[in-house]
Amino acid sequence: MDFDFSPEQRQLKDQARRFLGDHCDRSAVRAVLDGPQSHDxxxxxxxxxxxxxxxxxxxxxxxxxxxxLELCVIAEELGRAIAPVPFSSSIAIAAELLLRAGSExxxxxxxxxxxxxxxxxxxxLAERAGQVTPGSLxxxxxxxxxxxxxxxxxxxxxxxxxxxAVRDEGDxxxxxxxxxxxxxxxxxxxxxxxxxxxxxSQARIDFSQAAGEPLGAAGAGWQILADVYDRAAVLIAxxxxxxxxxALETACDYAQQRFAFGRPIxxxxxxxxxxxxxxxxxxxxxxxxxxxxxxxxxxASELPEAAASARVSATQAYQHxxxxxxxxxxxxxxxxEFDCHxxxxxxxxxxxxxxxxxxxxxxxVDRLCARRAAKSN
Amino acid sequence: MNFDDTPQEASFRAEVRAxxxxxxxxxxxxxxxxxxxGQPALRSGDVxxxxxxxxxxxxxxxxxCLHWPEDCGGRGASPIERVIWQQEEGAYGKLASIxxxxxxxxxxxxxxYAQExxxxxxxxxxxxxxEIWxxxxxxPVAGSDLAGLRTRAELVGDEWVIxxxxxxxxxxxxxxxxxxxxxxxxxxxxxxxxxxxxxDMKSPGVEVRPIKQVNGQSGFNEVFFTxxxxxxxQRLGAVGQGWRVSLTTLMNExxxxxxxxxxxxxDLLDFCCEFDTGxxxxxxxxxxxxxxxxxxxxxxxxxxTAYRSISALSKGQxxxxxxxxxxxxxxxxxxxxxxxALDLQGASGVLVDAAQPSAxxxxxxxxxxxxxxxxxxxxxxILRNIISExxxxxxxxxxxxxxxxxxxxxxxxx
Numbered sequence: 001m002d003f004d005f006s007p008e009q010r011q012l013k014d015q016a017r018r019f020l021g022d023h024c025d026r027s028a029v030r031a032v033l034d035g036p037q038s039h040d041x042x043x044x045x046x047x048x049x050x051x052x053x054x055x056x057x058x059x060x061x062x063x064x065x066x067x068x069l070e071l072c073v074i075a076e077e078l079g080r081a082i083a084p085v086p087f088s089s090s091i092a093i094a095a096e097l098l099l100r101a102g103s104e105x106x107x108x109x110x111x112x113x114x115x116x117x118x119x120x121x122x123x124x125l126a127e128r129a130g131q132v133t134p135g136s137l138x139x140x141x142x143x144x145x146x147x148x149x150x151x152x153x154x155x156x157x158x159x160x161x162x163x164x165a166v167r168d169e170g171d172x173x174x175x176x177x178x179x180x181x182x183x184x185x186x187x188x189x190x191x192x193x194x195x196x197x198x199x200x201s202q203a204r205i206d207f208s209q210a211a212g213e214p215l216g217a218a219g220a221g222w223q224i225l226a227d228v229y230d231r232a233a234v235l236i237a238x239x240x241x242x243x244x245x246x247a248l249e250t251a252c253d254y255a256q257q258r259f260a261f262g263r264p265i266x267x268x269x270x271x272x273x274x275x276x277x278x279x280x281x282x283x284x285x286x287x288x289x290x291x292x293x294x295x296x297x298x299x300a301s302e303l304p305e306a307a308a309s310a311r312v313s314a315t316q317a318y319q320h321x322x323x324x325x326x327x328x329x330x331x332x333x334x335x336x337e338f339d340c341h342x343x344x345x346x347x348x349x350x351x352x353x354x355x356x357x358x359x360x361x362x363x364x365v366d367r368l369c370a371r372r373a374a375k376s377n
Numbered sequence: 378m379n380f381d382d383t384p385q386e387a388s389f390r391a392e393v394r395a396x397x398x399x400x401x402x403x404x405x406x407x408x409x410x411x412x413x414x415g416q417p418a419l420r421s422g423d424v425x426x427x428x429x430x431x432x433x434x435x436x437x438x439x440x441x442c443l444h445w446p447e448d449c450g451g452r453g454a455s456p457i458e459r460v461i462w463q464q465e466e467g468a469y470g471k472l473a474s475i476x477x478x479x480x481x482x483x484x485x486x487x488x489x490y491a492q493e494x495x496x497x498x499x500x501x502x503x504x505x506x507x508e509i510w511x512x513x514x515x516x517p518v519a520g521s522d523l524a525g526l527r528t529r530a531e532l533v534g535d536e537w538v539i540x541x542x543x544x545x546x547x548x549x550x551x552x553x554x555x556x557x558x559x560x561x562x563x564x565x566x567x568x569x570x571x572x573x574x575x576x577d578m579k580s581p582g583v584e585v586r587p588i589k590q591v592n593g594q595s596g597f598n599e600v601f602f603t604x605x606x607x608x609x610x611q612r613l614g615a616v617g618q619g620w621r622v623s624l625t626t627l628m629n630e631x632x633x634x635x636x637x638x639x640x641x642x643x644d645l646l647d648f649c650c651e652f653d654t655g656x657x658x659x660x661x662x663x664x665x666x667x668x669x670x671x672x673x674x675x676x677x678x679x680x681x682t683a684y685r686s687i688s689a690l691s692k693g694q695x696x697x698x699x700x701x702x703x704x705x706x707x708x709x710x711x712x713x714x715x716x717x718a719l720d721l722q723g724a725s726g727v728l729v730d731a732a733q734p735s736a737x738x739x740x741x742x743x744x745x746x747x748x749x750x751x752x753x754x755x756x757x758x759i760l761r762n763i764i765s766e767x768x769x770x771x772x773x774x775x776x777x778x779x780x781x782x783x784x785x786x787x788x789x790x791x
Contacts, residue, residue, distance in 0.1 A: 002379050312673075
């Protein structure tokens with residue numbers, strides 16, 4: 001059994017950590033938090049130049065073709081650094097949508113740009129509060145022209161194109177189709193909308209007879225999204241695991257330095273046990289994420305269950321570690337000056353990035369029941 | 378990243394599998410698979426006899442304590458081979474539970490500290506299950522604060538005379554030998570005045586009284602000592618070194634990664650898929666599903682955490698500290714799952730009749746056993762201390778008894 005990353009993959013991880021240490025320090029994250037820009041464009045170009053963005057995109061489409069285990073370790077480091085870049089939207093989701101459902105011509109047109117960072121892609125799905133279902137969508141496409149309003153669209157204000165989910169015309173069970181829309185073309189109006197995590201941007205996009213081209217077969221959109229969400233869930237889980245680890249380390253460091261009652265607060269059991277519980281969450285999440293990475297990288301039939309386990313575990317762990325990191329810091333953790341809120345914001349953003357925790361819990365149980373039924377037959 | 382055996386591991390596994398298929402007590406398999414929470418009980422016979430028979434058979438073919446050196450009764454197997462054995466032994470491994478303390482904790486201590494003739498005399502029958510050992514550490518006033526123990530050993534001539542009381546001694550009622558931690562010098566700091574011995578449980582001056590537990594079983598005992606005489610050559614380690622001796626096995630524990638602690642999740646999933654609450658199947662209730670998901674990821678997380686450690690063993694490395702979370706997570710989950718299953722059963726959740734239709738009182742047994750899981754072998758609180766101090770590097774607790782001679786440590790509120 002070799003349920004671990006290889007020495008080369010670990011080396012890549014160390015290298016990515018050093019690169020991010022140099023190019024994505026506290027001031028870089030804060031520049032996006034406090035400034036007008038929606039992402040760190042220079043960092044994004046740097047990540048592309050390192051080959052990180054295209055790690056899992058085949059060479060034929062301008063990537064490195066290294067593989068998903070490589071992309072997982074990069075995702076973990078980006079999560080650890082709270083990197084203010086559109087990795088989830090453009091690489092974990094848009095690139096995967098194209099790889100899963102794009103025509104040869106679409107892959108050749110879009111993937112090299114995503115790998116080189118020259119293009120940013122995103123998914124425009126949600127329209128209103130509540131769970132997204134095929135029936136909840138109002139956006140429509142008629143004769144290749146897309147009309148409707150999407151919000152929030154992650155990185156929608158900086159993306160070059162969006163994969164827009166529309167409800168198909170017709171009676172009966174609603175179905176969904178996907179269309180690629182150039183966000184700089186006519187018929188697209190977009191604005192940045194404020195969110196809980198200003199280090200990542202959210203947009204409202206109005207499409208009014210905007211030109212779109214179909215991605216995948218008509219009516220196949222919901223299944224394509226489900227497949228891609230499983231893949232993205234593993235990648236984003238690594239980001240969450242990276243963030244959880246960093247939040248835990250920050251909390252441990254502070255607990256050693258901060259003195260109260262004449263001793264470090266980290267010698268008090270109330271604090272120690274809180275930190276031990278954070279370690280437990282982070283460890284369970286890492287192990288579940290490894291299983292997801294194995295399933296993603298080998299194309300195993302276990303991917304749906306592995307992805308849901310990774311997603312649920314990582315979401316719980318990052319939220320747990322981020323909120324208790326603030327608690328360990330006491331009042332200082334609630335200041336803008338300390339970085340605790342950056343993890344708190346990011347953990348709660350990522351918890352909603354692919355549909356909420358309760359939805360993934362539901363999917364996980366579906367998949368466990370399916371495995372159980374298959375076994376007893 | 379893969380789950381495959383190396384070629385050597387695969388051929389070892391094949392050998393193990395073939396031997397087990399040819400030799401295991403297959404007539405007990407179904408019952409052992411179902412054996413639930415608490416001591417395994419066999420309707421078809423005496424579990425102690427069945428355990429000893431299986432262990433002896435393993436020993437005769439060199440499969441007992443296979444990671445031990447050959448001259449101690451093992452086969453000198455590597456840590457990963459031991460894991461493979463445990464995986465293949467599966468439910469039959471439950472028959473080894475009465476030997477766990479002796480073979481897992483006392484054996485390595487004897488190897489490190491016993492005199493040569495004693496090693497030759499005691500280790501092979503310990504490995505083969507012909508002799509069972511128990512460990513006498515905890516006392517009524519010394520649980521988590523084990524080094525605060527009071528059982529006295531005093532040297533009279535070349536014999537030690539032991540007086541006092543131990544408690545929570547698993548298996549004392551069927552053990553042949555015991556390893557005991559005693560206080561030999563109360564006038565020094567508590568950790569420095571301890572000494573370890575072993576002795577024959579049938580010696581005069583040893584009285585074993587079973588403790589009736591919450592679940593009605595009696596796996597633990599109180600053991601009383603009245604002028605028990607132990608020859609000096611049965612001392613393990615130097616006088617005053619008992620604390621260090623007691624820690625011997627802790628250093629090896631990372632190398633022993635078992636099948637993992639049960640959380641009860643597979644039982645609960647089965648139950649929820651089949652149980653009609655009167656308002657449809659439990660599995661279709663969103664509130665049930667949300668709870669199930671949380672316990673599912675804890676269970677899979679523990680499983681894959683163990684796999685990470687096994688991978689390290691497979692490469693000849695020492696596993697990281699990640700497995701220290703096992704009992705902490707499993708104990709809490711077991712208790713939560715038991716309470717949740719009873720809740721779903723409604724009023725009939727109070728019944729413990731194994732003939733009742735809903736899950737054969739499985740969760741009731743789990744409910745009444747799970748408190749012990751959170752206490753035995755290190756309480757949840759001690760485990761959190763260990764994780765925070767040894768893994769996360771946080772400072773040790775403040776101790777009011779630091780630096781005080783044992784006999785000056787306060788023992789009650791003034």
